[in-house]
Structure formats: C-alpha cells, structure tokens
Amino acid sequence: MTGVLADALLASYLLGQFQINALANARAxxxxxxxxxxxxxPKKKKSKKSSSVVERSFDLPPADAIDYxxxxxxxxxxxxxxxxxxxxxxxxxxxxxxxxxxxxxxKDEIDSALREGRTQQETIKRFKSILDGAEHxxxxxxxxxxxxxxxxxxxxxxxxxxxMEDVTDAFPFWQYRGVGDDRERERHWALxxxxxxxxxxxxxxxxxxxxxxxxxxxxPTDEIPDGYDAKNPSGEVNEYGEPRVxxxxxxxxxxxxxxxxxxxxxxxxxxxxxxxxxGATLLSTIEAGATRAEDARGxxxxxxxxxxx
Numbered sequence: 001m002t003g004v005l006a007d008a009l010l011a012s013y014l015l016g017q018f019q020i021n022a023l024a025n026a027r028a029x030x031x032x033x034x035x036x037x038x039x040x041x042p043k044k045k046k047s048k049k050s051s052s053v054v055e056r057s058f059d060l061p062p063a064d065a066i067d068y069x070x071x072x073x074x075x076x077x078x079x080x081x082x083x084x085x086x087x088x089x090x091x092x093x094x095x096x097x098x099x100x101x102x103x104x105x106x107k108d109e110i111d112s113a114l115r116e117g118r119t120q121q122e123t124i125k126r127f128k129s130i131l132d133g134a135e136h137x138x139x140x141x142x143x144x145x146x147x148x149x150x151x152x153x154x155x156x157x158x159x160x161x162x163x164m165e166d167v168t169d170a171f172p173f174w175q176y177r178g179v180g181d182d183r184e185r186e187r188h189w190a191l192x193x194x195x196x197x198x199x200x201x202x203x204x205x206x207x208x209x210x211x212x213x214x215x216x217x218x219x220p221t222d223e224i225p226d227g228y229d230a231k232n233p234s235g236e237v238n239e240y241g242e243p244r245v246x247x248x249x250x251x252x253x254x255x256x257x258x259x260x261x262x263x264x265x266x267x268x269x270x271x272x273x274x275x276x277x278x279g280a281t282l283l284s285t286i287e288a289g290a291t292r293a294e295d296a297r298g299x300x301x302x303x304x305x306x307x308x309x
Contacts, residue, residue, distance in 0.1 A: 009152060011062040011066050014083075017075065024220065028170065110123070153208075154276070157209055160218065161278075168220075174220055175220075180192070194230075200253065201254065202254055208276070210271065212271075233247065238261075245259065245260050
C-alpha cells in the first residue's frame with residue numbers, strides 16, 4: 001500500500017502547487033481574466049451539482065501524474081526529491097493505522113481507483129467489502145475516508161498553501177471558498193467568500209482542510225473584491241433580498257458568530273483537526289493526520305454515520 005499511497009500523496013501535493021502556480025501565471029499575463037478555477041464560480045447552498053476538487057477522479061496513475069508534474073518543473077529537483085521522501089514516510093504513517101490483513105486489498109483498490117478514475121464513493125464501497133470479509137473491526141466510513149479524502153486532501157492543501165505563500169507579494173489576500181452542497185456544514189458555509197490578508201491569524205485555524213472531511217479551498221487574490229461586505233462575505237442574499245449570512249467578529253478580527261436565517265452558529269468552537277499551518281510540510285501534516293486516525297481507533301470511535309463537511 002505504501003508505494004501507491006506515497007505516489008498518490010505526492011501527486012496530490014504537486015497538483016495543489018501546480019494549480020496555484022497556473023492561476024498566478026494566468027492572472028499575471030491576463031489581468032482581466034477571472035481568477036476562479038473552472039467550476040469554482042460562486043455556488044449557492046443546496047446545489048446538488050456542486051463537486052469537490054478533493055473528490056475528483058484521477059485520470060492518470062499517480063506515477064504518471066508525478067512524471068507530468070516533474071516535467072513541468074513546478075519545483076526544483078532538490079525540493080522534489082525531498083517531497084518524494086516525505087511522501088514515502090507519510091504513506092508509512094498512514095499504513096500503520098491499519099492491520100496487515102487488509103493492507104493488500106486496500107493497495108489493490110487504491111491502485112485501481114487511481115488508474116481507472118474511480119470516484120471516492122466507489123472506492124470506499126470496495127474497501128467496505130474487503131473489511132466485511134476480513135477478521136477485522138469494522139472501521140466505518142469515517143476511517144475509510146481518512147485513507148482517501150483526509151490524507152490526499154491534506155497533501156493537496158499543503159501543496160496549495162505552499163504555492164500561495166510563495167506568491168503573497170503579488171497576491172496578498174486569500175479568499176475562502178466552500179463547495180455549496182447539501183453536505184457542507186453551516187460553519188464552513190458561513191465563511192464562503194471571506195477575504196483576508198494572507199498573514200491573518202484566521203488562516204492558521206481555517207486553511208482547508210481544517211476539519212474532518214473538509215472539502216473547502218482557498219484562492220489567492222490581489223485585492224479585496226469591489227463591494228465586499230465582511231458581514232456577508234459571499235454577497236449572496238435570500239429570496240427576500242436580505243443577506244444570507246451575518247457574521248460578527250471578535251476583537252482580533254476573527255469570525256465569532258454567524259446568523260443564518262433563524263440559526264446562530266458559533267464559529268469559535270475549536271476542532272481537534274487543525275488546518276494546514278503556515279510553512280507546513282507534507283510529512284508533518286500527513287503524520288499528524290495519521291496520528292489522529294490512530295487515536296480515534298484506539299478510543300473505539302469508529303463512526304458508522306456520514307461525517308458532513
């Protein structure tokens with residue numbers, strides 16, 4: 001499992017870096033062009049057609065993806081070699097969470113998923129069938145998603161943040177983007193469109209993924225959008241023309257409360273799952289995620305219910 005997963009982690013990291021570099025280059029050469037990624041335009045709540053970058057299908061085997069990014073020379077060779085080493089160590093950290101009797105099956109399924117472009121949901125179903133036939137405690141969907149969404153999502157987030165930190169001189173602001181579907185948690189949805197300086201403390205706790213199964217993202221930008229309202233950062237209104245959300249902030253400028261219709265959402269609740277930190281490395285982030293998953297298993301908290309984003 002570790003070899004394939006290491007390739008997948010490294011490919012996810014490089015994809016994150018590559019996307020930000022491509023966006024930054026496009027903005028530099030075409031100032032009037034939109035800085036949003038394809039399909040990343042503002043979304044409405046309850047849009048069932050919304051998709052997540054992290055839930056994407058891979059149209060290349062991870063080794064081929066790595067070869068593609070390497071040829072693009074998005075990182076120097078010395079840095080690339082170090083990332084490859086970190087990915088292998090990180091994959092070992094993930095593997096230690098699971099017993100040897102199911103690793104071979106997991107390896108085959110991940111390899112097939114990446115090679116054939118299967119969706120995350122399809123792969124998780126296959127994982128469950130492996131566990132059903134093994135003398136192994138049912139890990140539950142939460143733990144299975146740790147293998148795919150959490151670990152690859154963290155690697156992807158570390159790659160994006162690393163690239164965004166490199167272009168802060170040109171793009172000193174970062175914008176929070178949600179996915180806008182029925183699975184999105186209100187405290188993530190409430191932050192849609194929030195735009196703050198790259199060095200704002202908000203990003204230390206909220207750079208995606210910052211909670212289990214978080215599918216949000218952040219985009220760099222060179223300015224605060226015209227008409228930006230910090231209390232309703234998405235700028236969206238309901239059917240009555242009223243702001244869809246009303247944010248309030250604490251003395252340090254951190255979002256504290258969100259009024260959504262008749263609901264009041266506390267945004268100060270701290271998650272045990274930390275966001276991607278400033279200067280985070282691929283290895284440190286993956287190891288932290290594996291440790292959290294291992295601790296959760298040790299506490300017997302294998303949830304059978306769906307964890308929402």
